[in-house]
Amino acid sequence: MSCVVVIAAFGLVYLVRAVDRLDDISSTNASMNLDDREFGGGNSLVVDKRALYEARSLIPEDGRYRIAAGPGVDGATDLTEPYIDQYARYFLMPRRPDPSAEWILCYGCDRADLERPADVVWDNGAGISILRESG
Amino acid sequence: MTVRALVGLAVFNVFLLGIGIATLAALRGWRTWHDLVRIGGLAYLLGVALMGVTLSIELVVGIPFSFATIVLTGAALALAAVALRRPLARWRPELPDTRAQGVALVALAGAALVVVYLEALFRSARLSSLSAWDAWAFWVPKAKAIYFFGGLDEQFFRELANPSYPPLVPALEASAFHFMGSADVVTLHVQFWFFACGFAAAVAGLLAPRVSPYVLWPCIVLVLVTPRVVGRNLDPQADFLLDYFFALAALLVALWLVDREPWLLATASVFMAAAVMTKREGQLLVACVVVAGAVASWRRWRYAWPRLALVAGVAVAALVPWRIWFSSRDLTGDLPSAGALALFHNLDRGWPAFQSVVTTFFDYDLWLVVVPLVGVGVILAFLAGARTLPTYALTLYTLVLAGFVWVLWSFTELELPFVQDEGVNPIVRLSASLVVASAAILPLLLDAAWRGSQRAAEES
Numbered sequence: 001m002s003c004v005v006v007i008a009a010f011g012l013v014y015l016v017r018a019v020d021r022l023d024d025i026s027s028t029n030a031s032m033n034l035d036d037r038e039f040g041g042g043n044s045l046v047v048d049k050r051a052l053y054e055a056r057s058l059i060p061e062d063g064r065y066r067i068a069a070g071p072g073v074d075g076a077t078d079l080t081e082p083y084i085d086q087y088a089r090y091f092l093m094p095r096r097p098d099p100s101a102e103w104i105l106c107y108g109c110d111r112a113d114l115e116r117p118a119d120v121v122w123d124n125g126a127g128i129s130i131l132r133e134s135g
Numbered sequence: 136m137t138v139r140a141l142v143g144l145a146v147f148n149v150f151l152l153g154i155g156i157a158t159l160a161a162l163r164g165w166r167t168w169h170d171l172v173r174i175g176g177l178a179y180l181l182g183v184a185l186m187g188v189t190l191s192i193e194l195v196v197g198i199p200f201s202f203a204t205i206v207l208t209g210a211a212l213a214l215a216a217v218a219l220r221r222p223l224a225r226w227r228p229e230l231p232d233t234r235a236q237g238v239a240l241v242a243l244a245g246a247a248l249v250v251v252y253l254e255a256l257f258r259s260a261r262l263s264s265l266s267a268w269d270a271w272a273f274w275v276p277k278a279k280a281i282y283f284f285g286g287l288d289e290q291f292f293r294e295l296a297n298p299s300y301p302p303l304v305p306a307l308e309a310s311a312f313h314f315m316g317s318a319d320v321v322t323l324h325v326q327f328w329f330f331a332c333g334f335a336a337a338v339a340g341l342l343a344p345r346v347s348p349y350v351l352w353p354c355i356v357l358v359l360v361t362p363r364v365v366g367r368n369l370d371p372q373a374d375f376l377l378d379y380f381f382a383l384a385a386l387l388v389a390l391w392l393v394d395r396e397p398w399l400l401a402t403a404s405v406f407m408a409a410a411v412m413t414k415r416e417g418q419l420l421v422a423c424v425v426v427a428g429a430v431a432s433w434r435r436w437r438y439a440w441p442r443l444a445l446v447a448g449v450a451v452a453a454l455v456p457w458r459i460w461f462s463s464r465d466l467t468g469d470l471p472s473a474g475a476l477a478l479f480h481n482l483d484r485g486w487p488a489f490q491s492v493v494t495t496f497f498d499y500d501l502w503l504v505v506v507p508l509v510g511v512g513v514i515l516a517f518l519a520g521a522r523t524l525p526t527y528a529l530t531l532y533t534l535v536l537a538g539f540v541w542v543l544w545s546f547t548e549l550e551l552p553f554v555q556d557e558g559v560n561p562i563v564r565l566s567a568s569l570v571v572a573s574a575a576i577l578p579l580l581l582d583a584a585w586r587g588s589q590r591a592a593e594e595s
Contacts, residue, residue, distance in 0.1 A: 003511055003581060004350055010503055011356035015248060018360040022255035029262035037321055040264035041271045089294075090276045093318075094283035096290060 042087045045079035047107075051128045052091050055105055058121055058130055061094050064101035073108035073127040081108065104131040140315035140322040141261075147314035148179070148329045150209055155182030157213035158405075161220045163398040166230040173343060176336020177383070181402060183307065183333065184380060184409035185212055188453050190306040191412050195456040199285045200306070202313045226397045231344075242343065245352020249335055252359055256328055260369045263324040267370040268558070271320075272296055274372040278308030279318050287460070298466040301457045303412040304373040320371070327369045327376070334379040335359065338575045341386060346582040354581070357508075358574035363501040363567060373414045374564050378571035380410040381420045385531060386575035388428045388446075392439075392523050404446040408453035416542070420568055421450050423534040431527035471545040478544055484551060488543035491553040492536055495566045498555070502570045506532075509573050512580030521583035528576050535569050 029037070035049050046052060059065050067085040084107050089097050104118055108127045111118070118131035155178035156171070165171040189208055194200060265271050273296040280291040281302070292298055311326045312318045335355060342351050358364065368375045387403035390396075407424065410417035425447045432439035478485070496506045509532060516525035539562055543549060549560065557563035 001585075003508065003515065003584075004353060006504075007357050007508060007577075008353040011248075011353045011360060014360040014362075014503060015252060015356055018252060018365045019255045021365055022252075022259045026255070026258040026262070029259065029264065032262070032264060037262060037264040040266040040320070041268055043264075043266075086272055089291075090271050090279070093276060093279045093291075097294075 039091075042091065045077055045083050045087060047073050047075045047077075047080060048124050048126065048128050051105065051107075051122070051124060051130065052088065054122045055088070055092055055095075055103075055130055059092070059095050059103045063103060064096045064098035065092065065103040065105055066097060066099055066101045068104055068106045068109035068114070070106075070108040070110055072110070075126070076108065102133040104133070106131055137319070137322075140317065140319045141325065143314040143316055144311055144322060144325055144329075147311055148326075150206075150314075151182035151186055152179045153182065154185055154209050154212050154216075155179050157216040158182070158185060159402075161216040161223050162227070162401050164227045164230065166232055170230065173340040176333050176338070176340050177402070179333040180330070180337050180379060180383060181405060182209075183330065183376075184405050186310070187303040187307050188405070188408050188412050190310065191301060191303045192453070192456050194281065194287050194302050194306055195460045197286065200281050200309060201285060205310045205313060226401075228394075228396045228398060239348045242348035242352065245348055245356065246339070248352070248356055249339075249359065252356070253328070253332055253335070256331060256365075256369070257325070260324040260328040262321060263369060265320045265323070265371065267367075267372060269296075270370050270372045273300075274304060275308065275320055275323070277302065277305035278312065281305055281309035282312040282318055289464075293464065293466065299461050300373070300414060301412040301454070303409065304376060307376075308371060323371045324369045327371055330376055330379060331359075331368050334382070334571075335574075337379075337383055338386065341390065342575065342578055345390075346578045347585060350581045350585060351578045354578040355574050357503065358505060358571060358577075361502050361505060361570060363563075364571070367567075374567060375571070377410055377413040377417050377420075378568045380406045380413060381417065381424070381568050382572035382575050384410060384421065385424050385427075385572050386579075388424055388443075389524060389527055389576065389579055392428060392431050392527055395438075400442055400446055404449040407446060407450040411450050411454045412457065416565055416568075418454070419538045419542070420535065421447070423531055423538055426534055427527050427531035430530045431523050471547065478541070481544065481547060484544045484547070485540075487551060487553050488540045491543055491555065491560065492539045492562055492566075495555060495560075495562045496536065496569065501563070502566070505570050505573045505577070509569075509577050509580065512577050512584065515584035516580045519584045519587040524579055524583050528580055531572075531576075532569060539565055 036043060039046055039049055055065065065088075067088055069081045069084050071081060073080060085097065088105060104114070106129045111131070114131070116133050118133045121130045121132050123129040152175065156175075158181055159165070159174060159178045163174070165174065186209060189212060190200070190205070193204065193208065198204060265275060276291065276295055280288045284291075287302060308323060308326070311323060315322055338355055339351065364375075384403045384406035387399045387406065391399035391403065407421045410421050425443050428443050429436070429440055432443070495501065509528065513525045513529050516528075542565070543553060543560075543562060553560055555563060
């Protein structure tokens with residue numbers, strides 16, 4: 001009997017805390033704008049959300065792209081360079097990553113290192129651009 | 136997030152409930168509408184498990200995945216269950232008329248508290264962003280790949296992390312996308328809210344006829360409000376769904392040990408198959424349930440062990456197509472890189488692994504006092520004269536703890552010293568399995584202690 005009383009006491013106390021916590025989460029979620037909500041975990045590594053939205057609109061759904069990541073992004077976090085390709089793969093699907101794709105999402109890359117010439121289709125002026133090979 | 140997506144998701148879950156009801160009609164039946172409502176949660180998760188396993192196998196054999204595939208698969212499962220109703224009639228139990236029992240006021244109060252919790256959980260799910268790392272890194276991308284490309288796309292299923300994880304959760308998520316009309320990763324969280332509701336309802340429905348509501352509802356509430364469950368059970372990844380499947384399989388085997396009704400074991404076999412198809416650790420958990428069931432039934436092993444072996448065989452058989460698929464593509468295996476039995480080459484890892492596992496299970500900030508209470512429940516049940524249930528619970532919890540020690544000990548890619556951070560130590564996530572199962576096992580143990588020798592006599 002005493003065991004059940006202990007369980008019930010813990011249950012009631014932590015039910016109140018759980019509902020409070022869930023209320024806080026609900027409020028936080030509701031206060032997010034659509035971009036933040038859609039990016040979710042990407043908020044910790046994506047520097048300029050416009051770039052991925054532009055990539056979605058420029059690269060056709062059956063198209064292919066590659067990520068060229070480097071250190072030259074203003075405001076990048078420790079997670080940006082190592083994980084931007086993973087996040088782009090999730091965000092840009094059904095577009096496929098392909099090392100030889102003509103579309104290039106340059107995330108702080110050095111354009112001089114690209115093997116073939118590429119046109120700048122979009123540029124945020126802070127190290128992120130979308131390129132399309134022209135050669 | 137749109138109303139259309141929410142309505143589509145609701146339709147999908149009613150569809151799953153229908154499949155489960157048809158299946159339970161064949162395996163168990165029901166005597167009254169009250170009885171049907173009571174087993175509704177179990178029926179729903181049975182539908183989830185059946186559809187998940189079937190869609191996974193269809194994906195593996197290359198059947199194109201589309202809205203039509205989902206609907207036809209569900210319809211075929213329901214029709215098959217209807218067709219099996221007559222041949223299975225002699226296996227169905229004699230059901231008592233539960234109308235006369237009514238519903239106790241305390242049960243209504245307990246259910247009301249759970250509803251308050253689930254309502255708050257729904258509000259947090261409704262506009263949740265996809266922030267869990269594993270969810271966006273591979274679980275949801277796999278679901279998107281199935282949704283967009285209509286199958287197990289070779290490129291994505293090779294390149295995404297953990298390629299050997301079975302596709303049950305991605306298949307269910309892709310099905311949800313089809314019913315929502317888009318790959319809406321925000322509304323997808325509501326799907327996991329449905330799973331949580333189904334689990335709470337399933338445990339309550341299975342135990343309500345046998346466990347006092349004074350014992351049952353506090354146990355369910357306690358597990359639902361543990362900090363880790365509150366914080367993580369909506370993440371669109373496999374962990375908590377695996378825990379629900381495992382917990383229900385463990386509960387059904389426990390009930391079968393006492394009641395010996397075939398439908399309990401048949402239903403458990405579906406949840407075991409779903410567990411092994413959800414995550415690789417599902418194999419470990421299912422093995423623990425089967426062995427614990429065997430240990431608890433050793434006095435009538437001629438009756439019990441062949442049946443338990445058959446159930447284990449069903450789970451293994453469900454996994455075979457997936458193993459052939461990923462093995463034939465040379466994808467990374469699901470055993471330790473040093474070999475499953477390489478423990479003695481790494482003796483220095485044994486004690487830290489044990490410490491890490493025990494620390495996690497007794498971590499108040501994760502699980503409150505759930506695991507210690509199960510220990511108390513085992514002792515009280517033994518003291519009251521019960522044998523089968525406390526033996527089963529003690530064996531199950533010990534085996535799972537030992538299994539998790541083995542995981543930490545043998546997967547040498549998990550580097551020493553172990554830290555209690557779920558990003559690098561899987562035990563934090565794995566430990567949810569036993570805690571979630573405690574919502575079902577703890578009430579049984581306390582009930583055995585509560586009723587004392589009367590229940591013990593029924594068991595023996």
